Amino acid sequence: MDQGMTTAPPKIRIRDLHKSFGDKKVLDGISLDVPQGTSFVVIGGSGSGKSVLLRCILGLMTPDSGSIEIDGEDVLAAPAGRRDQLRSEIGMLFQNGALFDSLPVWENVTFGLLALNKLTRATARDKAGTILEQVGLAPSVGDLYPSELSGGMQKRVGLARAIAAQPNILFFDEPTTGLDPIMGAVIDGLIVDCVKKLGSTAIAITHDMASAQRIGDEAAMLYKGKLVWQGAAASLMHSGNDYVDQFTHGRREGPITMELRR
Amino acid sequence: MDMVLDLVARTGRATLSLIRSAGALALFALAGLSHIMRPPFYGRVFVRTFLETGFFSLPVVALTALFSGGVIALQSYTGFAQYHAQSAIAGIVVLAVTRELGPVLAGLMVAGRVGAAMAAQIGTMRVTDQIDALSTLSTNPMKYLVAPRLLAGMIALPLLVLVADVLGVAGGFTVAVVKLGFSPTAYITATMNSVKVMDVTVGLVKAALFGFLIALMGCYYGYNSKGGAEGVGSATTSAVVVASILLLAFDYLITDLFFSQ
Numbered sequence: 001m002d003q004g005m006t007t008a009p010p011k012i013r014i015r016d017l018h019k020s021f022g023d024k025k026v027l028d029g030i031s032l033d034v035p036q037g038t039s040f041v042v043i044g045g046s047g048s049g050k051s052v053l054l055r056c057i058l059g060l061m062t063p064d065s066g067s068i069e070i071d072g073e074d075v076l077a078a079p080a081g082r083r084d085q086l087r088s089e090i091g092m093l094f095q096n097g098a099l100f101d102s103l104p105v106w107e108n109v110t111f112g113l114l115a116l117n118k119l120t121r122a123t124a125r126d127k128a129g130t131i132l133e134q135v136g137l138a139p140s141v142g143d144l145y146p147s148e149l150s151g152g153m154q155k156r157v158g159l160a161r162a163i164a165a166q167p168n169i170l171f172f173d174e175p176t177t178g179l180d181p182i183m184g185a186v187i188d189g190l191i192v193d194c195v196k197k198l199g200s201t202a203i204a205i206t207h208d209m210a211s212a213q214r215i216g217d218e219a220a221m222l223y224k225g226k227l228v229w230q231g232a233a234a235s236l237m238h239s240g241n242d243y244v245d246q247f248t249h250g251r252r253e254g255p256i257t258m259e260l261r262r
Numbered sequence: 263m264d265m266v267l268d269l270v271a272r273t274g275r276a277t278l279s280l281i282r283s284a285g286a287l288a289l290f291a292l293a294g295l296s297h298i299m300r301p302p303f304y305g306r307v308f309v310r311t312f313l314e315t316g317f318f319s320l321p322v323v324a325l326t327a328l329f330s331g332g333v334i335a336l337q338s339y340t341g342f343a344q345y346h347a348q349s350a351i352a353g354i355v356v357l358a359v360t361r362e363l364g365p366v367l368a369g370l371m372v373a374g375r376v377g378a379a380m381a382a383q384i385g386t387m388r389v390t391d392q393i394d395a396l397s398t399l400s401t402n403p404m405k406y407l408v409a410p411r412l413l414a415g416m417i418a419l420p421l422l423v424l425v426a427d428v429l430g431v432a433g434g435f436t437v438a439v440v441k442l443g444f445s446p447t448a449y450i451t452a453t454m455n456s457v458k459v460m461d462v463t464v465g466l467v468k469a470a471l472f473g474f475l476i477a478l479m480g481c482y483y484g485y486n487s488k489g490g491a492e493g494v495g496s497a498t499t500s501a502v503v504v505a506s507i508l509l510l511a512f513d514y515l516i517t518d519l520f521f522s523q
Contacts (some may be wrong), residue, residue, distance in 0.1 A: 060394050088400045094394070096390060098392050099392075100392055100395070111399045111401070112398075115302075115400045
């Protein structure tokens, strides 16, 4: 098939990624293209390898084999310094926020900017206020500590920290888990706004179908370390794929069997 | 025959896993040390850990030293009075405190206080993804979390031991003068005559090594903890137990090296 000479490489290109822990294959030959500016949602049950996929791209884990390219550059083959540089362009919202509980909110938000010396401590406090306003929080929240915040506020601060350095790529790990449905929708709305405003490419992993459809342009389903379906996020509820149907409708019968034993 | 083979296999597996852990620990220690030398340096983290390790351990270490010095004076009096060698007490107290008790007791106290806190804090950061979050924010966790703690341990413990040395001698002095009827000036003169610069120096070298070991164990077990609250709990226990045992073993080795004839 002719791909066209002028097509730019996808923002993220993954080829034949494998990762095992002991005997358990967590990623079993994943190949994936995420075009520039797309919001890509990966759905799948617990233990399907979603988190491991994100962690491999982020460099928190090293895959056993396969390649990960960002803007056409092989991250795994790049020298350490260049790898760090490529990965510094990724902002990550962790599942439970992963806020630094020993630091006030403003220092959490500007942590990455301070680490890259893009900011002095004197101006960081004000900058944090501006970023907090982008996620709907009052600048005064900056003086609180993470333990003083509600779950929804922690997610917002986590989002503020992820977008602070205006990254080209944003990752969201189960952004709505642990929130009530309304707060979930609010956070999804913020995520969509932020991604649009920054023009970033985003990958979100979730098992919340409403959230997947709100955030995603495209979607894929992961089952036992393999991609079993890929298509438009809007078609998630009527994909015609047995795996996706069972998952999105929460049926007990279907091709997916719950492994209760290891 | 099978039983013998089984025994051999089991011994082999245990030995291999011991070697593996020792190797992992050594690599962790080297990585931590190398990050102490290379920028960026996290001064704020260092100062915070240094205060926690040094300044806030002062009361515990001071009381421990004071009572230990006193008890040695008391016990050695009981023994030496039989041979009319009471005059040796000042010397015994000052040598015991500067060479051994100062570093060892301060080390054990700091292991329980600070080593445990380091393991719990870093362990919680591990299980709540905060360490991964550091990596995604262009910060090397070894450099940010481990290096400043190792450095703080190495610097704070010798300073604590200096304080412990002085207070240990003061404890011995108090007991000797108030309870055993020694003359204050004679006791101080005997103390000054017995102690050499070498005694104090070796004690401080021990302290620096102990401080390093305590921080290393706290960081290592915390950094590698997994499995939620229980994992953090066992990391904390391991950090304190292993640090205490290593500390006593190294104490013996250094004493053997410097003071045995």
